[in-house]
Amino acid sequence: MVNQQKNIGINLWSIKEHLTTIEEADESLRRLAEAGCSAVELCLISEMPDAQTMKRLCDRYGLAVCGLHDMTVLENPVASLQAAKTVGSGFVSFPYPQGRDLSDPDQVSTLVEELNEAGRVLYENGVTLTYHNHQVEFARADGALVLDRLVTETDPRTVQFQLDLYWVQLGGGNPVQWCKNLEGRLPQLHVKDYAIGADGQxxxxxxxxxxxxxxxLVDHFDGKQLIIEQELYTSDPFDELAEGIRFLSSFGS
Structure with a gap:
């Protein structure tokens, strides 16, 4: 087994097609551990085994659970808190503002309120809420960049950020500058590389x-949980994820 790198994890959305049964999940987590992965970020979706089962399998292969992606955390933070406690994670991430029009400043205000309330519930129970960005937060609502509003209007004690480098780049932002902007509120980085495919996209x-x-970017790795995410592969997904782990490890992560 490759030595596990203590702050390099994998978001399991990256291999969701290989997690549809308990048997598949067992084999997939074994392969991640052998590749040098030390932690995984779970996604609470129906297509994967439940959180308790995933925790048991993670323990089997020495994988920590470094976070949860949970679409329901804003509407039911208590349930998310319970899931985090079940798997031993100190972080729950709100992964995507589905169904919200972020060009509407009122909807951005509502999102801020919901983040602050859910963040408070988690914070008071020893768990941290993080906001995971996509490109949509680089829209403007009444001239204000949505991500700027989320940063300035949420409570810095109770709402942290999980910056996804790929989506920052796609949204027209500067990933390095946003690492600087969020310093002190950035316990985790989603490390997702950006390329242009054969179709030009x-x-x-x-x-x-x-x-x-x-x-x-490596200057901003210290003290942060690095979480690899990848959605497109040209060869075996586990081999490419292992390649990413080796690349990050080369920086002394």
């Missing part, structure tokens, strides 16, 4: 094979 790729400014 943006796509993810094995970490280190794309166009992100790694020489500058």
């Amino acid at each position: 943006p796509c993810s790729c094995a970490v280190g094979k794309g166009n992100l400014s790694w020489a500058e």
